[in-house]
Structure formats: C-alpha cells, structure tokens
Amino acid sequence: MGETAVIIGIGGLGIHTLQLAVNLGARVVAVDIDDQKLEVARSCGADAVINSTREDFPAAVRKITAGLGADLVVEVIGGPKIPEVLEESIKCLRLGGRVVIMGYDYGQRLAIDPQKIVYDELEIIGTRSSTRQDLIDVISLVERGKVKALITERVPLEQANEAFRRLRHSEAVGRMVLLL
DSSP: OOOEEEEEOOSHHHHHHHHHHHHTTOEEEEEESOHHHHHHHHHTTOSEEEETTTSOHHHHHHHHTTTSOEEEEEEOOOSTTHHHHHHHHHHTEEEEEEEEEOOOOTTOOOOOOHHHHHHTTOEEEEOOOOOHHHHHHHHHHHHTTSSOOOEEEEEEGGGHHHHHHHHHTTOOSSEEEEEO
C-alpha cells in the first residue's frame, strides 16, 4: 500500500504481477520494449509506462518518483538480458528498496558492487514458487474480479512447439493456453 512498484517485463507473468501490485495499493510503473504490452499494462491499472528502447528506464523511474526511486522492482523478463536489466533495476531503487527476481536464464551472472547493497540497504529477493495460501488468495482475487486472468491465446496442442518458440521470444502479451 502506497509504495511505488516497477514491473519489468509485461508478459504473462508480468501482467498478473502488475495487477496484484495495483490491487495491493501500489503506484505501478510498467517497463517493457513492446508498446502493445505497455498498452495492456495501462488498461490493467499501471500508473505509468516506460518503453525501455526509447527511454533510460532508471532515469524515467527517478523522474516519476521525484528523484526518490522505487520501493520495489520486480524483474519478470528472463533470458540473456537479465544481468543488464538487474543492474539497471538497482539504479531505480530508493534507499532500502527491494528487487525481486522472477525471471532467469541458466548460467547468467550478475555483477553488483556490494558497497551499493550495504550503503543503500537494498534487498535482492529470489522467488520461484508460492504457497497454498498464496494460490487461495489469488483465486479469490480472480473470483471477485480484482485480478483478470489474461489469456490472450488458445493454441491447439499440435502447435505447441510454435507456442513455446513464441514464449521464448517474449511474443505473447498474456498467458497462452494449450488446447487438447
């Protein structure tokens, strides 16, 4: 409630993360490289959107927050750009801010000056799962219409390989569902 949350990567997981942040009362900034995904983010409650191919997103976040920085940055992109995006994410944070890493790619390395983490009292949090209660809470939000399950594509099972290719290249806006 009342925090500024930056969601980086507005794909299937990112758009739902954004909606949860909105429902928890955060001021939400969406960051992506795709204008269509950013429009979906705006329609789901993002207060501001940043296309990181056209803007320096840490500078834009600092401007949006009157120079203070974000309370929370959630990285949801995955893939080979993670080290670069995480370094930029840290530049977005206020003193005592948090970065949550949800996306990953095997073998990626992150170089961070530990002094920055200590002096700015930053937290770096990894996550990959949820509890049973988390699922119950999310289902309740969907049932009450607070979070919209954004299924943008239904794909026949015969086209599963193409669907996975599109997911690997971040081409899906929401969630894709395979049909039997």
